[in-house]
Each structure stands twice: as structure tokens, then as C-alpha cells.
Amino acid sequence: MQIQRFSGGFFFDDSSNRLKELFKVNQTEVVRFEPEFVAIPFDQHIGAPNKLVVAIGDQVQKGQIIAKSSADISGHVHSSITGTVVEVCEVPALGENTQTAAIIRRNQSKDHTESLIDANFSYEKTVRAAGIVGLGGATFPTHVKLNPADHIDVQTIILNGAECEPFIASDDFLMQKESRKILRGGEIAREILEAKEILVGIEKDKPKAIAAMEKAANKVKNCRIVPLPVKYPQGGEGQLLETLIAAESPLDGRSVETGAFTINVATAFAIAESVDERKSLTHRYVTITGDVKKPQVIYFPLGTRVKDLIDACDGFYGTPSRIIHGGPMMGKTITDLDFPLTKGSNAIIVFNEEHDGKVTESPCIRCNRCVEVCPVRLEPQNIDLAYRNDDLFTCDQLLATACINCGCCTYVCPARRNLAANITKAGAAIKNEKEALEDAK
Ligand code: SF4
Ligand code: SF4
Incomplete structure (x- = not known):
């Protein structure tokens, strides 16, 4: 079949490829992890927020709906283990945020298997x-x-x-x-x-x-x-x-x-x-790699904490400097190991001091490399400058909301400018402004 190359993008350099080799997961058998309790956030989707439909003290079965919304653009959330709802509380979310979750403690050695x-x-x-x-x-x-x-x-x-x-x-x-x-x-x-x-x-x-x-x-x-x-x-x-x-x-x-x-x-x-x-979405595969002693792909129940999965990989290798949810290009840093993994969690990557490429920004040298790699043909350097000048109007004119947050521009920038993060923030601010204007009508 004839295929064509997409615009922009890049091939990873030798040092990235060496790290890829070092962090490669080598496994042939499925590794399952079943914790004693899970912290299941109510909202694990894009769309309308869910409401909890069980109460503290309720017995729940694996696959039973615990939070849902009647809105069409929403995704039901199920218990990923058979157990008791012991608490509803705030747990860590991405960034410095928190999210509400139901804490469910396992109380049967065997999960319920009948379809719901x-x-x-x-x-x-x-x-x-x-x-x-x-x-x-x-x-x-x-x-x-x-x-x-x-x-x-x-x-x-x-x-x-x-x-x-x-x-x-x-x-x-x-x-x-x-x-x-x-x-x-x-x-x-x-x-x-x-x-x-x-x-x-x-x-x-x-x-x-x-x-x-x-x-x-x-x-x-x-x-x-x-x-x-x-x-x-x-x-x-x-x-x-x-x-x-x-x-x-x-x-x-x-x-x-x-x-x-x-x-x-x-x-x-x-x-x-x-x-x-007739299975509900209660489990998925996640890659735990980087500076952990035993990198693995693990099949886990949604709501499992990062710290439990790191332990299942025999712990950190060295002292962790940065832990990323998702990949190194598009993922987000997590700062609390109680963070529960959910439907959107496909990887946790740990970098210790040796592998964490911390960089210092310098002024743009107008080399145009960020423009050449942008797969949606934006002008990252100009959107970034406009965002730093609080000029959302120009960011909007330069189509900041079309950014797919791929991180290509940041990766290739010789001045180490934090382009993708700023452009993503600009896009979010523009969307918020437009929504506020709509609401005010
Ligand atoms: S992060 Fe956005 S602006 Fe940067 S290269 Fe990707 S799509 Fe283009
Ligand atoms: S790659 Fe960096 S230095 Fe080059 S034009 Fe873009 S922002 Fe400026």
C-alpha cells in the first residue's frame, strides 16, 4: 500500500534513541496487578461531569457503575474491583489539582464475574x-x-x-x-x-x-x-x-x-x-518504565495508585527527579505518588537526575526550526511571544487552538524555549474566553 509522509515532525536523535533502548520493556507474559484498594475518580472522560450513584458503606461489584451522567457526552465509571466503598475524598490529579474519587477496599478474594x-x-x-x-x-x-x-x-x-x-x-x-x-x-x-x-x-x-x-x-x-x-x-x-x-x-x-x-x-x-x-472498562495496560528497577507493562484495575505500580516494579532506580504521566513528549508531570491511574493512563515514565534533561531557556534566535517541525503548520515562536505578552488576540489569529500539543517545537528549539506548554495555555485561555462570551449572551 502506498503511504505518504505527514508534514512536519522529526526523527529522534541518537541520544534519544539510546535512552529508548535503555528504557525498553522486555516481557513476553502478561503481568497483572490487583491492589487491596483503588481510588476511582468520578470523571475520566471529556464531557459532562458524572455524579456518584453509590454511597459510603455500599458493597460494589467489579463492573458495577459507581458514577454517571445522563448527558450524552459523558462516560460511565465502574468499580474496578469487588469491595466496599469506604470513603469519598479528594485525591491528586494532574498538575497541582485534586479530583474527587471513591475509595473502594477489596473484600472478596475473587472478583464478581457475572456480566452487568x-x-x-x-x-x-x-x-x-x-x-x-x-x-x-x-x-x-x-x-x-x-x-x-x-x-x-x-x-x-x-x-x-x-x-x-x-x-x-x-x-x-x-x-x-x-x-x-x-x-x-x-x-x-x-x-x-x-x-x-x-x-x-x-x-x-x-x-x-x-x-x-x-x-x-x-x-x-x-x-x-x-x-x-x-x-x-x-x-x-x-x-x-x-x-x-x-x-x-x-x-x-x-x-x-x-x-x-x-x-x-x-x-x-x-x-x-x-x-x-459484556465487560465494562475496568482495567487497562500501562507501561511503567524509565528509572524503575523492573520496567514492565502491567494490566491493572483503574484507580490503582502510581506508588503501588512503582512498588510492583521493585521501586525506583536512584532518586526520582521527575515522574511523567503519559509519554515524555505530551505527558504531564505528577508530583504525588497517590495519583490514581485512570482510563487515559497509558504510561508512567520515571527520570532520575541523570536522565532528567532539565534546561534553561534563552532568547529566540529566529532559526525557524519550530515552524519546520510543526505538523499543523503553526508559527510556534510567534504564538509563544504573543502569549508571553498577554496578547491572546494575536494567539487566536495565529490559530493557537489548533495546536495538538505534540511537543515537536519544544524538542527542536535550540534556545530551549517552553513553546508547547505556552501554546497549550494560550489555546486553553482562548477557549475559556470564548465560552465566557457565549455564556454571557
Ligand atoms: S506543540 Fe503545537 S505548536 Fe508545537 S509543534 Fe506541536 S502542534 Fe505545533
Ligand atoms: S526553534 Fe526556538 S529559537 Fe528557533 S525560531 Fe523557534 S522559538 Fe526561536
């Missing part, structure tokens, strides 16, 4: 009941995504197995272990959307995943596995579409307008488990 999803539900209702959201990190409710506007004619289902952020191996491992279920999820999406073909994009540095998926794809009609160049950010939705079907996504992010429906391979896996096994 109605067997008569349609595919779409099942996906909603199972609380499935985009597991590549976007956390947008999947049942909403599966219901595009009437004028959209979806021809192609794209399963995103690119996993282009360094060090993360969660999707790679999932594709090696669960290739059939992933493609089954793609087939269900194809049936719902009446699409024709399934394409699975996987970066070429995952040969075992490509082999496993190709073997499974032999039994699926109109399904192709497409090995992709190892170029960052290949896993961005827009970049994947550009590479696979030569389509340009609209800047507002509604990529389905291109006639292709894109979901992460982990989301496809969750869809298959919900439809065929």
Missing part, C-alpha cells in the same frame, strides 16, 4: 454502558464518536497502533497479545458505521506486534496492516490520516469529516470485550 451489561443492548448502547472512551489519551466518549453526523459517509476504519511516543509499549504489548480482539473491535465499528475497510497503522519498530496483527488480519475481510515510518508524531490522528489516506483533518479536530473513523487499538479491544463478553 444488558445482553439486549445494541452495539452503541453496550459501548456506552461499558464506559468506553478513547484510550489513546483523548478520553472522548466512544459511543458519541461512533454516531457521527448524518452527512458523514465513513468508508474506512483506522486502528491506531502507531504508539509514537518514546518508551511507551502498552499498545505494542496489547497488539502482540490480543490481536484478534483488537480487529474484532474494528469489525464492530465497521458494522456500526457501515464502512468498507479496516486499516491498522503500526510503526515499524514494533515487528512482533506487526506480525501478530498480520496473522489475525488474514481472517478479516478488507483489513490491512500498514507498517509506518518511525517518525514523531506519527500517532497523532491527523498525521495518521495524512499518512494512510492522504487526507487533511479539519483544524477543529473533527477528523471523521475525512470519511475515516480513527480509534486507538486499546479502544478497539475494549469495544470487542464489551460487545462479545
Whole structure:
């Protein structure tokens, strides 16, 4: 199949590739971790906030809904273990924030196994009941995504197995272990959307995943596995579409307008488990790597604390300097090890002093390198300058809200300017201002 390279982006340099090799997870067997208690945040999706539907003291089963909203754009949250709700309290969130969570203590050695999803539900209702959201990190409710506007004619289902952020191996491992279920999820999406073909994009540095998926794809009609160049950010939705079907996504992010429906391979896996096994989304795979003694991909119940998973990897290697939720390019720093992992958690990366590349900013030298790598063709240096001058009007004119927060500009900047973080803040401030204006009307 003919593919084309997406605009912008870059190839990691030798020092990054050496670190990739050092932090590589080498494992063949599934590692499961089941803690004594979990802290399950009510909101693990983009959309309307959920309300708690259980009370302190209630016995809950694994897969039972504990928080939900009647709004369409929302994602139900389930208990990930069988136990007792012992507390509702604030727990750490990303940044300096907190979030409300239900603390559930395990009180049976065996989790409940009977399905709690109605067997008569349609595919779409099942996906909603199972609380499935985009597991590549976007956390947008999947049942909403599966219901595009009437004028959209979806021809192609794209399963995103690119996993282009360094060090993360969660999707790679999932594709090696669960290739059939992933493609089954793609087939269900194809049936719902009446699409024709399934394409699975996987970066070429995952040969075992490509082999496993190709073997499974032999039994699926109109399904192709497409090995992709190892170029960052290949896993961005827009970049994947550009590479696979030569389509340009609209800047507002509604990529389905291109006639292709894109979901992460982990989301496809969750869809298959919900439809065929009536399972709610209670567990996922996460990569724990970097400066930990035993880097691993772990299958864990949602609500497990970072500290418990670090312990499951035999603890830190050296003294941690920075811990990132997600990948090193797009992830966010976490400062409290009580932070609970949720639906959007695909990796925890630990850097000790030796590997934490702390840098000092200097003035922009107008080299234009940030512009050359920006995959959405923005002017990062100019948006950054406008943001530093509190000039949101100019940031808006320069399309700051179209930034996909890939971090390419920051990575290549010789002046070490904190471009991506500032542009993301500018985009958020513009959106907030516009929403406030709408509300005031
Ligand atoms: S972080 Fe935003 S501005 Fe920077 S390269 Fe990526 S998309 Fe462009
Ligand atoms: S890469 Fe850095 S130094 Fe070069 S133009 Fe962009 S902001 Fe300025």
C-alpha cells in the first residue's frame, strides 16, 4: 500500500534513541496487578461531569457503575474491583489539582464475574454502558464518536497502533497479545458505521506486534496492516490520516469529516470485550518504565495508585527527579505518588537526575526550526511571544487552538524555549474566553 509522509515532525536523535533502548520493556507474559484498594475518580472522560450513584458503606461489584451522567457526552465509571466503598475524598490529579474519587477496599478474594451489561443492548448502547472512551489519551466518549453526523459517509476504519511516543509499549504489548480482539473491535465499528475497510497503522519498530496483527488480519475481510515510518508524531490522528489516506483533518479536530473513523487499538479491544463478553472498562495496560528497577507493562484495575505500580516494579532506580504521566513528549508531570491511574493512563515514565534533561531557556534566535517541525503548520515562536505578552488576540489569529500539543517545537528549539506548554495555555485561555462570551449572551 502506498503511504505518504505527514508534514512536519522529526526523527529522534541518537541520544534519544539510546535512552529508548535503555528504557525498553522486555516481557513476553502478561503481568497483572490487583491492589487491596483503588481510588476511582468520578470523571475520566471529556464531557459532562458524572455524579456518584453509590454511597459510603455500599458493597460494589467489579463492573458495577459507581458514577454517571445522563448527558450524552459523558462516560460511565465502574468499580474496578469487588469491595466496599469506604470513603469519598479528594485525591491528586494532574498538575497541582485534586479530583474527587471513591475509595473502594477489596473484600472478596475473587472478583464478581457475572456480566452487568444488558445482553439486549445494541452495539452503541453496550459501548456506552461499558464506559468506553478513547484510550489513546483523548478520553472522548466512544459511543458519541461512533454516531457521527448524518452527512458523514465513513468508508474506512483506522486502528491506531502507531504508539509514537518514546518508551511507551502498552499498545505494542496489547497488539502482540490480543490481536484478534483488537480487529474484532474494528469489525464492530465497521458494522456500526457501515464502512468498507479496516486499516491498522503500526510503526515499524514494533515487528512482533506487526506480525501478530498480520496473522489475525488474514481472517478479516478488507483489513490491512500498514507498517509506518518511525517518525514523531506519527500517532497523532491527523498525521495518521495524512499518512494512510492522504487526507487533511479539519483544524477543529473533527477528523471523521475525512470519511475515516480513527480509534486507538486499546479502544478497539475494549469495544470487542464489551460487545462479545459484556465487560465494562475496568482495567487497562500501562507501561511503567524509565528509572524503575523492573520496567514492565502491567494490566491493572483503574484507580490503582502510581506508588503501588512503582512498588510492583521493585521501586525506583536512584532518586526520582521527575515522574511523567503519559509519554515524555505530551505527558504531564505528577508530583504525588497517590495519583490514581485512570482510563487515559497509558504510561508512567520515571527520570532520575541523570536522565532528567532539565534546561534553561534563552532568547529566540529566529532559526525557524519550530515552524519546520510543526505538523499543523503553526508559527510556534510567534504564538509563544504573543502569549508571553498577554496578547491572546494575536494567539487566536495565529490559530493557537489548533495546536495538538505534540511537543515537536519544544524538542527542536535550540534556545530551549517552553513553546508547547505556552501554546497549550494560550489555546486553553482562548477557549475559556470564548465560552465566557457565549455564556454571557
Ligand atoms: S506543540 Fe503545537 S505548536 Fe508545537 S509543534 Fe506541536 S502542534 Fe505545533
Ligand atoms: S526553534 Fe526556538 S529559537 Fe528557533 S525560531 Fe523557534 S522559538 Fe526561536
